[in-house]
């Protein structure tokens with residue numbers, strides 16, 4: 041069924057390809073000047089109402105010819121096919137090395153004609169810069185502007201003007217995290233002029249599976265002011281260290297206390313019921329300590345460098361700069377590793393990649409390994425995946441996997457392959473599933489006096505260099521999944537004679553995509569090459585997710601029985617299911633946060649654009665606040681306090697202490713304030729600042745609360761059944777409370793703020 045659909049999609053794309061090809065000669069015959077001028081003509085035609093679909097054949101043919109002139113590369117037919125798929129908002133599955141970088145130029149150019157700004161996402165900053173600089177030559181040649189959203193040194197920051205210039209370019213190359221981060225920052229600014237981004241239109245995501253699937257589990261969070269340092273990390277770490285099997289349970293990358301564990305915790309911390317509000321903090325700390333001990337493994341999810349915990353990006357194996365786990369998880373791992381907990385900050389804004397990318401009018405992507413996950417992609421992002429044929433048939437031989445009872449056997453067998461190939465100078469790339477294993481291979485190779493390069497998260501400085509050279513005569517490269525993506529491995533003729541690159545995969549990896557990417561380092565663009573995987577019962581994935589009965593085969597040297605090797609492969613499937621569920625859970629949790637964020641950001645934008653009728657809003661807010669206040673039948677003292685904190689810093693002796701009296705007072709005060717502000721032409725600006733401040737403060741509290749709630753609610757498994765339902769209910773209640781709070785603060789800010797004049801006619805609003 042799937043392949044039939046694919047054939048149908050390809051047939052449609054082929055029709056368009058024919059049209060593109062029909063313009064090839066025309067574009068070839070154009071002078072440079074005429075070809076460059078095409079952009080202006082396309083823009084004019086688009087403005088006059090011609091659709092992008094209609095412009096596609098000529099526009100694609102134009103940039104195809106421009107790339108030939110500027111870069112010396114003329115897109116192959118299959119690349120054009122992929123480009124059309126991207127324009128249609130699909131994901132193109134293209135084998136590794138098929139030239140995705142060039143493919144993206146065509147739909148980006150076409151869609152940039154609209155002037156709306158198009159974005160290309162790569163999985164890391166190095167690739168974004170490299171591709172933007174290389175492909176940028178063509179765009180610029182055709183008269184378009186190009187912006188790069190990441191700095192060479194990730195720690196360097198950009199000022200607003202620089203950012204604005206980037207986001208107002210025709211074509212922007214950046215990473216998913218940089219883009220999302222800037223979006224959140226944009227929604228924290230007070231003046232319209234400080235907003236850097238335009239509305240989202242079209243995005244092409246390179247290595248789309250790594251962005252949309254692997255990164256989907258970790259929402260992006262902007263942190264603000266530090267929290268008061270907690271002293272519970274050490275005691276909960278100690279407590280979790282005392283737990284035994286049966287005190288906790290683990291499933292789908294979640295861990296929680298069993299009733300026996302709960303009793304132990306209550307005894308340890310001397311509390312009656314852990315699940316009451318009073319012990320929320322203890323529960324939260326236990327939760328992060330549990331995860332630190334049972335779910336986070338050193339050299340897998342993180343490394344310890346210079347006494348700091350550095351997270352690893354699962355899909356690339358790279359260290360993630362400037363990112364900490366949230367809600368105290370980072371601190372819990374620090375304490376587990378014997379470090380002092382670093383300061384914990386509050387979450388100010390957060391978003392998941394699902395929610396973020398779903399804001400684009402049209403989104404598309406490319407990858408060499410996404411076809412297996414097309415159902416999930418369709419369900420979550422509503423994007424179809426099309427499998428694009430290769431330019432030249434793949435000549436790589438993917439040999440059958442070999443299975444072993446233990447690591448020793450697996451290691452020995454793989455070393456035999458390595459040494460045999462190395463003796464005839466065939467280049468070898470060993471891809472291991474952990475950093476530790478990369479060192480074991482390295483040490484043994486040193487003992488054999490075999491020169492080699494090691495590439496793992498501790499050693500990324502020369503990454504591109506090392507990978508590029510991995511195809512040289514006699515080269516041996518040991519790498520973690522880091523070698524998976526993006527960098528081109530070129531082979532000399534001599535190496536091609538020897539059979540190309542040999543990829544040895546050590547251990548069953550977390551998913552098929554990682555293995556596919558590893559194999560794909562060999563046999564690019566029709567090159568010869570070989571790949572082989574060595575699997576053993578000692579592989580982490582099999583130990584954790586394999587059937588317990590597999591243990592009885594530990595002493596078998598090489599496992600050849602089909603039903604057993606199948607069981608070993610099943611472990612990977614089990615892991616994939618658990619990863620899928622975990623992504624799904626993130627999504628389920630996110631739906632309320634997402635809905636709330638949309639309400640707040642829409643409101644913010646209306647405020648920034650002065651689209652709010654402030655009089656109407658204030659009438660409503662004053663009335664609601666005073667009515668709410670009178671529900672509790674306040675005393676005269678309470679009313680006076682209310683006036684001083686919400687209306688004016690002065691009590692009028694003649695005031696009638698009734699609801700109507702307060703209402704009238706508030707309205708009068710508001711009107712006189714308004715008059716004063718209007719005289720100096722500052723009413724709108726004042727109102728905007730006063731309201732935004734109230735709204736932002738309330739929302740930031742809410743974001744932080746929701747983050748905390750999500751982190752602790754899992755622990756309630758034994759107290760309540762449906763934690764997602766409970767989460768949504770609580771999130772909704774908190775939102776209502778937050779809006780109430782914001783309403784009070786708007787009134788306070790508007791009524792009690794004053795204006796301080798500054799030089800040059802500017803002013804500052806002094807908030808109460």
Ligand SMILES: Nc1ncnc2c1ncn2[C@@H]1O[C@H](COP(=O)(O)OP(=O)(O)OP(=O)(O)O)[C@@H](O)[C@H]1O
Nearest residue numbers: 113114115116136137138139140141142408526528
């Ligand atoms: N039409 C073309 N003509 C000539 N060379 C090309 C063409 N398209 C791509 N190339 C070259 O092929 C190589 C691979 O391209 P690229 O790195 O974009 O592949 P990729 O599909 O992104 O690979 P990976 O999946 O490993 O990231 C590059 O050296 C590129 O310059």
